[in-house]
Amino acid sequence: MARPEITGKRGPEPFSLAERLDFGSFSVREAQQLAGVSNTKFYNDVKAGLIEIIKRGRASAVPGPSLKKYMGLTTDAAA
Numbered sequence: 001m002a003r004p005e006i007t008g009k010r011g012p013e014p015f016s017l018a019e020r021l022d023f024g025s026f027s028v029r030e031a032q033q034l035a036g037v038s039n040t041k042f043y044n045d046v047k048a049g050l051i052e053i054i055k056r057g058r059a060s061a062v063p064g065p066s067l068k069k070y071m072g073l074t075t076d077a078a079a
Contacts, residue, residue, distance in 0.1 A: 021064040021073070028053065031062040035071050045070070 015024055026034065031051070032042045045051050052066040068074050 021068045024064045025054070025061040026064065026067055028060050028062060031067050031070075034067065 020026065028042070032039060035042070037045070042051070046053055051062065051070040053060050053062055055061075065074075
C-alpha cells in the first residue's frame, strides 16, 4: 500500500453558511452569535423547545435546520 503524498494543500474549501444551515451543525456560541441573542435568552428558548441542542460527547451542537427555523429563515409548508 502506497503512502499518501503530502502536498501542503489544505483540501476542499470549507462548507458555506447556507450548506451548514441546511445540512450541518453549529457550536452553541456560533448559534447565539448568528441569531443575535444572549446566552440566557438562548437557553430559555432551548428550554421552551424553540431550538434543539444535541450532545456530541461532552460538546453541545445546534443542528443547522433547527437554527435556520429558530432564526426565521424557513417557512413551514405544513402550517
